Amino acid sequence: MNVEAVRAFVAVADEGQFQLAAAHLGISQQAVSKRIATLEASLGTVLFKRTATGAALTRDGRTFLPHAKAILTAVSEAFGSVQPQTRPLRVDVLSRRIASAELLRAFHRENPTLPIEMVTSSGAGATIQSLLAGEIDAGYVYLRGLASELDPRLDRSYAYLEPLHVIVGEQHPLAGSRSVRAAELARFRAWVPGIVSGSEWEAFYLELAEVFTIDIDPTGTESLFDTIADSRLLLTFVGAKSRVAWPGHLGLARIPVVAPTPLYPWSLIWHSGTRHQGARRLIAHVKQVFEPPEIDQVWLPQQARDDLRWHRWPPAHPDALQTTMRD
Amino acid sequence: MNVEAVRAFVAVADEGQFQLAAAHLGISQQAVSKRIATLEASLGTVLFKRTATGAALTRDGRTFLPHAKAILTAVSEAFGSVQPQTRPLRVDVLSRRIASAELLRAFHRENPTLPIEMVTSSGAGATIQSLLAGEIDAGYVYLRGLASELDPRLDRSYAYLEPLHVIVGEQHPLAGSRSVRAAELARFRAWVPGIVSGSEWEAFYLELAEVFTIDIDPTGTESLFDTIADSRLLLTFVGAKSRVAWPGHLGLARIPVVAPTPLYPWSLIWHSGTRHQGARRLIAHVKQVFEPPEIDQVWLPQQARDDLRWHRWPPAHPDALQTTMRD
DNA sequence: AGTACTCCACAACCGTTGGTTGTCGAGCAT
DNA sequence: ATGCTCGACAACCAACGGTTGTGGAGTACT
Structure with a gap:
């Protein structure tokens, strides 16, 4: 036929x-x-x-x-379905259980008729490769470099600054706390397995560990939550919006970190010349809903802090921003 | 592509x-x-x-x-969808508003997963033509001839004997009656427009008219119910299961005919060698639900009466039935 | 009734497509 | 290093799908 x-x-x-x-x-x-x-x-x-x-x-x-x-x-x-103009919007979120996936779901709720494919990858590097290859239309990543270091064919925008929580076992000293000050974490040992060497989230945790003198152990792949549940010393980090789940009987507690709150800075990146209507809507959406931080109450990696300093109180001359970001 | x-x-x-x-x-x-x-x-x-x-x-x-x-x-x-073995079951019902369509709908309710196409045509002759051409799988018709006169490639089974009602206007003498004896109809004039010359339903009404000396007028195509509504003489026939509808303001009454009740004898016909599974299920269904009449309380065309005489009390030797039906 | 017209099918022809077999380079496994 | 397996390429050929030209059947109009 x-x-x-x-x-x-x-x-x-x-x-x-x-x-x-x-x-x-x-x-x-x-x-x-x-x-x-x-x-x-x-x-x-x-x-x-x-x-x-x-x-x-x-x-x-x-x-x-x-x-x-x-x-x-x-x-x-x-x-x-495979024409770059009309295919479903493909967005890389790294993992379906983390904040980026939630951000994309929120966008999908506001645009339910727009076909979307949620794609996962192994980090910002892979996402950039896929973008340049035209395989995806956009991606949520933590971009640690200077704006000028980004491939000139790509554009970016800050999307969401995700507060960190710590997870501790029932017998952990922090178990009953409603929050924990960042400085207090130096007393404990943070176990964050799954960190890939050279990845952007390794860079984030290294900088976090150095500033707050936290002892971070990136090794091992064993059952994270079982070990945390039995320990009075160990804790682990998790994004406020992440959907990580553990068996209820472990009795783990999730505690916000405050004064300052560490923020994981999600950006959206996309191909500068994208013709995909859905991608343009996503970009506009991200720019619209992004809320710059009260910069004194939070901690961000230094580069992100520099990038965002003027978001809330921009300098008198717009040119100055460019200069600052390139320095 | x-x-x-x-x-x-x-x-x-x-x-x-x-x-x-x-x-x-x-x-x-x-x-x-x-x-x-x-x-x-x-x-x-x-x-x-x-x-x-x-x-x-x-x-x-x-x-x-x-x-x-x-x-x-x-x-x-x-x-x-167009392979004779697997296509939707196509059944001719002559019209979607009459008993045959109701019978098929009942079958569909019992077999909701079986795809069915309801087909309409212009009478038993056309239905037989379509069956022989392989266009349809079965059809509901009034078969007036002897069983032996049916094309040898086709098979039949009685399906339903439909009681007749009459419809009369508000001022008609029968308007208040709960039923009317067949013999009483001789006083009135039955107007049954739309009868096609040579059709099987013409034959039915001619035989009915002759036996009960009813004056039947098959002419005209004007608005039937308007005319009936205003007349003290005219009435028309309608099958008990038919869905004929008229404007409510006309005040027409629908009255069963009794003693005897004229029955319009619907048969199902099909191609003897049909391989269509749906058709076989329909045939089995029809044979199962058919209820032979209490032959003394009803009127049927003579041929149908002969065919059905032994349905309720079959003769001692099954061979005798064959002989009788072929005579 | 005759005639002109419209519509679809058939025939002949031809370029392109889609299959075959034979062969080669690339990459994994031993 | 050396086979081994996988997919791609080349050459060839039958068949498909398009074209134009023509004919038969049926409708419509004079």
């Missing part, structure tokens, strides 16, 4: 005669005749009753028509 | 390598390679990442895969 023959069938059914259908399809009447004849042969039935005034659907033809249209629709959607 | 190429794409995606897919499709590896290359070219994207161990879907490939399967499903269903 040939799709072009099906297209001809629908055209003839709509127009009522081979000639008009041929004109509509931009081919000769004889070609339409051949297509229909071939289709009828492959189906083993007659689809039209030919008369001197045109062609009328037979009963089989009437039965076949909606299926034929369904085929054309499916073909059209399949085609559109 | 070529359906065979889409089929090859799905095969490769499933098998993970071109060679296996080729074996599965019964063509050479090179042919698969060509099909995929052509498909990729027409889509303007790369669907597989080729390695020495096989082929892995790219992101576009993963996006495209469900659409590709949707195309194959649509094609398969389109094909099945």
